[in-house]
Amino acid sequence: MAVTTSSPQAQVYARTVFFDRLRKYLFFAMLAFWAALSVAPLYFTLVFSFKPVADVYTPPIWAPIPFTLDNYITILGTFQLFPRWVWNSVFISVIVTAFRVLFCAMAGYAFARIEFPLKSFWFNLLLISMMMPGVVTLIPSFLIIGPGLIRGGLQLGDLRIPTGFGLIDNPWGVILPGMADAFGVFMMTQFYKSFPKELEEAAMMDGSGRWGTFFRIVLPISQTQLITLALLTFQGAWNNFMWPLLVLRSPEQFTLPIGLQWFRGEYYTLYSVILAGSIFNTLPILIIFFVFQQYFVRSIAATGSKEG
Amino acid sequence: MRTRTDRRKWVDALNGYLFISPWLIIFLIFSLISLGYAVYLSFTEYNLLRPPRWWGLEGYRRVLEDELFISKALPNTFKYVLIVVPIQTFLSLVLAFAMDQNLRFQRFFRTIFYLPSVTSSVVISLIFIWIFAPQGIFNQITGLTVNWLDDPRTAFYVIMGMNIFTTSGTLMLIFLAGLQDIPLAVYEAAEIDGANGLQKFFYITVPMLRPVIFFVVTVGVIGCFQVFDQIFVMTNGGPLDSTTTITYLIYKWAFRDTRIQMGQASALAVILTLIILAVTLLQRRVIEGSGSGAER
Numbered sequence: 362m363a364v365t366t367s368s369p370q371a372q373v374y375a376r377t378v379f380f381d382r383l384r385k386y387l388f389f390a391m392l393a394f395w396a397a398l399s400v401a402p403l404y405f406t407l408v409f410s411f412k413p414v415a416d417v418y419t420p421p422i423w424a425p426i427p428f429t430l431d432n433y434i435t436i437l438g439t440f441q442l443f444p445r446w447v448w449n450s451v452f453i454s455v456i457v458t459a460f461r462v463l464f465c466a467m468a469g470y471a472f473a474r475i476e477f478p479l480k481s482f483w484f485n486l487l488l489i490s491m492m493m494p495g496v497v498t499l500i501p502s503f504l505i506i507g508p509g510l511i512r513g514g515l516q517l518g519d520l521r522i523p524t525g526f527g528l529i530d531n532p533w534g535v536i537l538p539g540m541a542d543a544f545g546v547f548m549m550t551q552f553y554k555s556f557p558k559e560l561e562e563a564a565m566m567d568g569s570g571r572w573g574t575f576f577r578i579v580l581p582i583s584q585t586q587l588i589t590l591a592l593l594t595f596q597g598a599w600n601n602f603m604w605p606l607l608v609l610r611s612p613e614q615f616t617l618p619i620g621l622q623w624f625r626g627e628y629y630t631l632y633s634v635i636l637a638g639s640i641f642n643t644l645p646i647l648i649i650f651f652v653f654q655q656y657f658v659r660s661i662a663a664t665g666s667k668e669g
Numbered sequence: 670m671r672t673r674t675d676r677r678k679w680v681d682a683l684n685g686y687l688f689i690s691p692w693l694i695i696f697l698i699f700s701l702i703s704l705g706y707a708v709y710l711s712f713t714e715y716n717l718l719r720p721p722r723w724w725g726l727e728g729y730r731r732v733l734e735d736e737l738f739i740s741k742a743l744p745n746t747f748k749y750v751l752i753v754v755p756i757q758t759f760l761s762l763v764l765a766f767a768m769d770q771n772l773r774f775q776r777f778f779r780t781i782f783y784l785p786s787v788t789s790s791v792v793i794s795l796i797f798i799w800i801f802a803p804q805g806i807f808n809q810i811t812g813l814t815v816n817w818l819d820d821p822r823t824a825f826y827v828i829m830g831m832n833i834f835t836t837s838g839t840l841m842l843i844f845l846a847g848l849q850d851i852p853l854a855v856y857e858a859a860e861i862d863g864a865n866g867l868q869k870f871f872y873i874t875v876p877m878l879r880p881v882i883f884f885v886v887t888v889g890v891i892g893c894f895q896v897f898d899q900i901f902v903m904t905n906g907g908p909l910d911s912t913t914t915i916t917y918l919i920y921k922w923a924f925r926d927t928r929i930q931m932g933q934a935s936a937l938a939v940i941l942t943l944i945i946l947a948v949t950l951l952q953r954r955v956i957e958g959s960g961s962g963a964e965r
Binding site: 384385388389391392395396398399400402403405406409417418420422460463464465467468470471472475476477478480483486487490492493494495496497498499500501502503504505508510511512537538540541543546571572575596599600602603606607618619621622625632635636639642643646647650651654657658 | 678680681682684685686688689691692693695696698699700701702703704706707710717720763764767768770772774777778779780781782783784785787788789790791792793795796797798799800802804805806809810834838842866891894895897898901902916919920923924931934935938939941942945946949
């Protein structure tokens with residue numbers, strides 16, 4: 362009430378308050394709009410995965426009417442490849458994650474704590490390799506995993522050394538190159554560098570060697586960081602497409618993303634089934650995301666600020 | 670004493686290499702040797718059936734004379750980067766700025782915004798194919814009758830829009846972390862000097878965030894130059910090659926065409942790497958150069 366009767370200053374103040382509030386509402390409206398947009402595709406997918414195959418383009422779009430479980434029955438029961446794809450995806454993602462977390466922690470620890478010859482040389486190579494676009498090594502990596510760089514192997518006198526792993530159409534062909542990666546090593550190195558040494562030094566004094574210290578002290582104290590890396594890795598492996606597409610050839614070996622894409626080509630009229638399958642691909646990551654949300658946020662924040 | 674430190678040095682050297690060996694082996698095989706071999710292959714003719722045959726720069730010449738590369742893949746890729754990177758960077762920055770205004774439900778929004786990034790590229794592509802089908806939900810809501818993904822005028826833009834949509838959430842979180850590092854005192858000082866919201870955004874937020882912006886743009890550029898999954902799933906480079914990008918062309922030449930040309934595909938991969946390198950360096954100069962007036 363004071364405002365109506367008052368001095369110019371008070372009027373300016375009232376105006377500022379008004380604009381402040383207006384701005385807040387505008388920002389809020391913008392965020393709400395983007396939130397609705399972010400949820401929409403998944404929401405529609407969920408709705409239509411519970412509608413009959415014939416209704417895949419039929420309104421209403423907001424609710425599953427008429428409701429059916431047929432699509433889920435098809436992928437879980439009738440179509441037997443689907444559970445295999447889920448299993449293949451789980452198998453590959455879990456193993457890639459386990460190896461990568463361990464190997465990145467080991468290398469990161471060494472780069473942060475141990476003095477060894479050529480250390481900075483290797484670390485600089487690691488930094489450069491982070492900038493290298495993955496597509497340039499695609500063809501040679503494919504040859505190494507599969508038929509080999511040199512057909513029939515490298516002939517050294519009587520010795521014939523194979524130059525490829527022969528792992529085409531084998532889950533290990535997907536797993537092997539994913540077992541370590543530059544970014545993970547870099548992230549762990551930065552973490553261990555910022556971490557106080559005292560605990561480890563005490564353990565070393567007590568006579569544990571490097572390995573004992575690493576497994577008993579270092580790994581447990583870096584738990585948070587390891588979980589963060591594990592989540593990033595798992596999500597990447599679970600959603601990976603291009604590499605498994607090249608390596609895996611027969612439908613029994615497919616991972617879920619490759620399988621869903623293949624399924625669309627074979628049965629493009631059963632789009633509701635694809636939507637139900639998509640839910641299976643998204644749900645595990647979504648659950649993991651909700652449970653470990655703060656780790657995801659940490660990991661993303663970490664990627665940004667470290668580079669700066 | 671001397672021998673003891675010597676011994677310690679040896680043990681450290683041995684342990685150091687043992688600790689990095691799993692990463693090092695994978696790095697040597699799949700990065701270093703692979704890179705070297707890619708460069709070698711780029712100077713050869715190779716179709717997997719016969720051993721690679723050295724032909725010098727012929728592969729590069731053929732790439733540069735290839736109609737599909739010159740008139741489709743190259744311009745498409747640049748168009749894609751030039752449209753997607755600025756929009757996703759600006760959009761995610763604005764969203765992060767809005768979230769940083771201490772609004773209610775911040776946690777809620779943060780979670781929701783990240784959802785599209787959690788979904789795999791294949792799944793989101795399959796969903797968008799369905800949403801943008803002629804009878805799909807998008808046409809139902811808007812009342813349009815466009816055949817989005819079969820029309821060479823629209824298909825590429827749908828893919829661009831989808832990728833902006835999926836990456837903005839992640840980038841927004843990166844910006845938000847950067848924003849929360851800016852000391853409040855700076856904003857308060859500006860307020861005392863009478864700066865309004867827009868001025869604060871352009872004269873404080875943007876300059877203070879320069880390193881984060883550089884990071885987000887770099888990641889965006891590297892990623893966008895290699896866009897593949899969505900194109901493979903949604904359009905296979907079509908209609909009329911309107912969505913063929915360089916990475917898709919590499920894949921096509923090396924793995925899909927009936928006449929496999931791994932040498933020529935490697936030459937294109939090397940060219941793409943050089944393009945990415947050049948653009949990254951250029952962009953670093955632009956972002957750092959434009960800040961020469963400011964502090965830091």
